[in-house]
Amino acid sequence: MVKKAACMGFGIVGTGVAEMLAAGKVCLRTESEEIPVELKYILDVREFPDHPLGDKVIHDIDIILNDPEVYVVTECIGGKTIAYDFVKRCLKAGKHVCTCNKEMIADRGLELLALAKENNVMLLFEASVGGGIPLLRPLRTCLDGNDFIEIRGIINGTTNYILNEMLTKGTAFADALAEAQALGYAEKNPAADVEGIDACRKICILADLAYGFNVPTEIVSTEGITNITVEDTKAAASLGYAVKLLGRTLRGEDGKVYAYVAPHFVPNSNVLAGINGVMNAVSIIGDYVNEVVLAGPGAGRRPTASAVVGDIIDTVRLADGKAYPSWGEFRPEEWGDIDNLKSRRYVAFKGNASVPAQGEFDGVSYVITDSIDNKALSALFEGAEIIASYRILD
Amino acid sequence: MVKKAACMGFGIVGTGVAEMLAAGKVCLRTESEEIPVELKYILDVREFPDHPLGDKVIHDIDIILNDPEVYVVTECIGGKTIAYDFVKRCLKAGKHVCTCNKEMIADRGLELLALAKENNVMLLFEASVGGGIPLLRPLRTCLDGNDFIEIRGIINGTTNYILNEMLTKGTAFADALAEAQALGYAEKNPAADVEGIDACRKICILADLAYGFNVPTEIVSTEGITNITVEDTKAAASLGYAVKLLGRTLRGEDGKVYAYVAPHFVPNSNVLAGINGVMNAVSIIGDYVNEVVLAGPGAGRRPTASAVVGDIIDTVRLADGKAYPSWGEFRPEEWGDIDNLKSRRYVAFKGNASVPAQGEFDGVSYVITDSIDNKALSALFEGAEIIASYRILD
Numbered sequence: 001m002v003k004k005a006a007c008m009g010f011g012i013v014g015t016g017v018a019e020m021l022a023a024g025k026v027c028l029r030t031e032s033e034e035i036p037v038e039l040k041y042i043l044d045v046r047e048f049p050d051h052p053l054g055d056k057v058i059h060d061i062d063i064i065l066n067d068p069e070v071y072v073v074t075e076c077i078g079g080k081t082i083a084y085d086f087v088k089r090c091l092k093a094g095k096h097v098c099t100c101n102k103e104m105i106a107d108r109g110l111e112l113l114a115l116a117k118e119n120n121v122m123l124l125f126e127a128s129v130g131g132g133i134p135l136l137r138p139l140r141t142c143l144d145g146n147d148f149i150e151i152r153g154i155i156n157g158t159t160n161y162i163l164n165e166m167l168t169k170g171t172a173f174a175d176a177l178a179e180a181q182a183l184g185y186a187e188k189n190p191a192a193d194v195e196g197i198d199a200c201r202k203i204c205i206l207a208d209l210a211y212g213f214n215v216p217t218e219i220v221s222t223e224g225i226t227n228i229t230v231e232d233t234k235a236a237a238s239l240g241y242a243v244k245l246l247g248r249t250l251r252g253e254d255g256k257v258y259a260y261v262a263p264h265f266v267p268n269s270n271v272l273a274g275i276n277g278v279m280n281a282v283s284i285i286g287d288y289v290n291e292v293v294l295a296g297p298g299a300g301r302r303p304t305a306s307a308v309v310g311d312i313i314d315t316v317r318l319a320d321g322k323a324y325p326s327w328g329e330f331r332p333e334e335w336g337d338i339d340n341l342k343s344r345r346y347v348a349f350k351g352n353a354s355v356p357a358q359g360e361f362d363g364v365s366y367v368i369t370d371s372i373d374n375k376a377l378s379a380l381f382e383g384a385e386i387i388a389s390y391r392i393l394d
Numbered sequence: 395m396v397k398k399a400a401c402m403g404f405g406i407v408g409t410g411v412a413e414m415l416a417a418g419k420v421c422l423r424t425e426s427e428e429i430p431v432e433l434k435y436i437l438d439v440r441e442f443p444d445h446p447l448g449d450k451v452i453h454d455i456d457i458i459l460n461d462p463e464v465y466v467v468t469e470c471i472g473g474k475t476i477a478y479d480f481v482k483r484c485l486k487a488g489k490h491v492c493t494c495n496k497e498m499i500a501d502r503g504l505e506l507l508a509l510a511k512e513n514n515v516m517l518l519f520e521a522s523v524g525g526g527i528p529l530l531r532p533l534r535t536c537l538d539g540n541d542f543i544e545i546r547g548i549i550n551g552t553t554n555y556i557l558n559e560m561l562t563k564g565t566a567f568a569d570a571l572a573e574a575q576a577l578g579y580a581e582k583n584p585a586a587d588v589e590g591i592d593a594c595r596k597i598c599i600l601a602d603l604a605y606g607f608n609v610p611t612e613i614v615s616t617e618g619i620t621n622i623t624v625e626d627t628k629a630a631a632s633l634g635y636a637v638k639l640l641g642r643t644l645r646g647e648d649g650k651v652y653a654y655v656a657p658h659f660v661p662n663s664n665v666l667a668g669i670n671g672v673m674n675a676v677s678i679i680g681d682y683v684n685e686v687v688l689a690g691p692g693a694g695r696r697p698t699a700s701a702v703v704g705d706i707i708d709t710v711r712l713a714d715g716k717a718y719p720s721w722g723e724f725r726p727e728e729w730g731d732i733d734n735l736k737s738r739r740y741v742a743f744k745g746n747a748s749v750p751a752q753g754e755f756d757g758v759s760y761v762i763t764d765s766i767d768n769k770a771l772s773a774l775f776e777g778a779e780i781i782a783s784y785r786i787l788d
Binding site: 016020025026028029031109110113114117126132133134135137138141142143144145146147152208209211212213214215216219221227229231232234235236238239241243244246252253254255256257258260262263264265266267270271272274286287288289290291292293294295296297300302303305306307309310312313314317318321326327328329330331334335336338340341342346348361362364366368388390391392393 | 410414419420422423425503504507508511520526527528529531532535536537538539540541546602603605606607608609610613615621623625626628629630632633635637638640646647648649650651652654656657658659660661664665666668680682683684685686687688689690691694696697699700701703704706707708711712715720721722723724725728729730732734735736740742755756758760762782784785786787
């Protein structure tokens with residue numbers, strides 16, 4: 001049976017979510033049926049007359065609240081004023097809500113989750129931390145048997161980009177910030193990013209979930225990157241470290257839960273030191289799992305929409321009790337023969353190939369080919385003896 | 395209400411699962427209640443008279459099947475003969491099953507999942523691919539709105555360890571294998587690992603879930619690492635690549651689904667090139683999320699048990715419909731003041747500190763301290779001016 005969705009907020013992420021819904025990409029597939037979720041409304045204060053989805057735009061939240069067909073509502077408005085009010089009203093109206101709003105969840109999550117439960121609906125927020133990276137759900141499902149020793153991560157891409165520019169190009173903080181703004185990585189008012197406020201909200205949500213109690217943002221020590229100098233990044237590099245803004249929450253030796261945001265010297269041998277540009281990465285250390293690292297795009301229209309949509313599909317799965325993993329019978333018509341799969345290849349060979357050798361190792365010639373299939377590979381080396389052949393990962 | 399579990403198989407992973415259950419670590423915590431899962435039986439052919447859990451050991455599957463108290467059964471026997479028979483009987487008896495058995499799921503998953511559905515119970519298998527890494531559940535929940543362009547991964551730690559030894563120490567394959575066996579990383583009969591069979595099973599499970607149809611292991615082109623020479627790894631390194639055994643499943647340009655296992659030349663700039671030792675890492679490339687990388691321990695008693703236990707808890711959550719994320723009110727008694735959190739520090743300073751400078755950058759002295767709290771930090775630099783201070787991540 002088809003479900004209907006309404007999108008609140010048609011900004012960067014909201015556009016991505018609405019597009020995925022409109023493209024028919026939001027669908028719970030079970031062994032016996034498909035349950036598609038279709039876009040019914042887009043709520044925004046603005047008009048979008050030239051947008052292909054412009055005819056879905058409405059301005060009155062009551063249309064959503066009063067439409068019994070609306071099964072799930074996404075919230076990509078941001079902030080904790082209008083968004084908070086609208087989400088409360090949706091939950092009270094018995095609508096499931098999926099949000100990417102870290103500020104609202106960090107500051108009002110405790111209350112809103114209780115309200116969702118009271119009204120027997122889901123409030124999911126995977127996209128609020130780490131953008132497209134699967135993070136909150138794995139933490140509370142796959143890793144749920146662990147006592148969490150620590151969660152540490154690069155959870156703000158803007159600051160990570162700026163720090164990387166400072167380190168690799170010697171650009172001063174102010175110039176690197178201006179560059180990030182020009183590229184659209186930083187907002188005109190960059191305070192939430194560069195002062196660590198965004199990272200603070202995210203580490204609070206991780207701490208809430210990992211340790212089971214509400215950590216108010218205002219008690220979390222939060223230091224941004226505004227005081228970091230190029231000299232500091234150079235000193236760090238000479239000593240074998242990268243300077244990274246980390247959010248950390250951990251169980252201290254005293255048994256207490258700590259959470260804070262601050263720039264750190266991270267040893268180059270640590271995987272977090274190698275996370276550059278706008279990438280995010282979070283390391284979760286548990287008493288049984290040891291350490292897992294989840295990395296990917298921490299922001300952006302399509303990755304963040306991917307996470308919101310994952311929540312929509314999971315809402316259908318969980319609320320409708322169709323939680324079984326499954327797949328269907330083999331489909332020969334969809335299966336590809338490996339001989340047809342093209343790759344660039346490294347080929348070491350003796351004798352005469354139809355391509356000139358590009359060099360040799362230990363007296364054996366080699367070639368790195370264009371992207372070719374196995375038939376073309378055989379043809380190229382028909383007159384030669386292949387000593388070694390490897391596909392190259394692009 | 396307490397749930398009861400039975401563990402089938404008391405080998406490496408089974409021991410870890412039983413220990414977690416016995417330690418009271420398996421518990422679904424919701425806002426309003428805690429549902430612990432307790433260990434009732436351990437099924438194994440052997441006796442364990444000296445093991446603390448030895449009194450739980452039974453030898454007759456019927457005891458499990460006929461005990462209405464047994465809510466969930468874990469299967470860590472391995473293989474697809476006895477394990478397959480026992481799992482079928484458990485599902486038919488209405489018991490939920492959580493397994494780490496990749497061979498059984500790759501070869502019999504289609505049938506067993508249908509049987510689970512028919513009997514209205516869960517069959518979960520997160521631990522079957524990537525050990526402790528959250529992988530299968532994130533793929534089918536958080537990332538479910540994506541069309542999967544490719545999944546590529548280092549999904550066998552034994553071969554990854556051997557390749558790394560060959561590359562970094564110039565050890566020949568046979569010697570590196572013997573070393574891996576001596577360290578317990580490779581089995582006495584290493585065929586399943588070094589011939590790529592283990593990786594083949596895992597990439598089949600990933601392909602099944604990503605593309606929605608059953609991919610039989612026997613049609614998947616599978617090449618192991620037995621033909622790789624030290625010269626190949628050296629040639630790769632000179633050209634800027636690492637040799638890695640990859641499992642790959644992807645949608646080709648022809649729209650077909652491909653899956654295979656083969657050694658690849660992986661560019662050093664690719665995150666997979668830096669995954670060394672027995673670590674596993676899987677890169678998932680989707681049309682919306684772009685690329686996420688999930689990395690961690692792909693095997694081992696405690697990490698794999700962590701994944702099985704995550705499945706047990708999720709079984710309770712899903713089967714009992716308690717899917718709401720939640721956390722409780724702030725707990726001041728559990729909260730730690732950041733001033734008390736010890737770290738090693740990098741401190742750049744001018745003037746006289748109570749510790750001698752360890753060097754200087756641009757005329758400014760620096761010290762890397764022992765692990766100290768903020769009070770100790772202030773005391774150390776009481777007579778000095780701190781120019782920069784960073785916590786160091788250990």
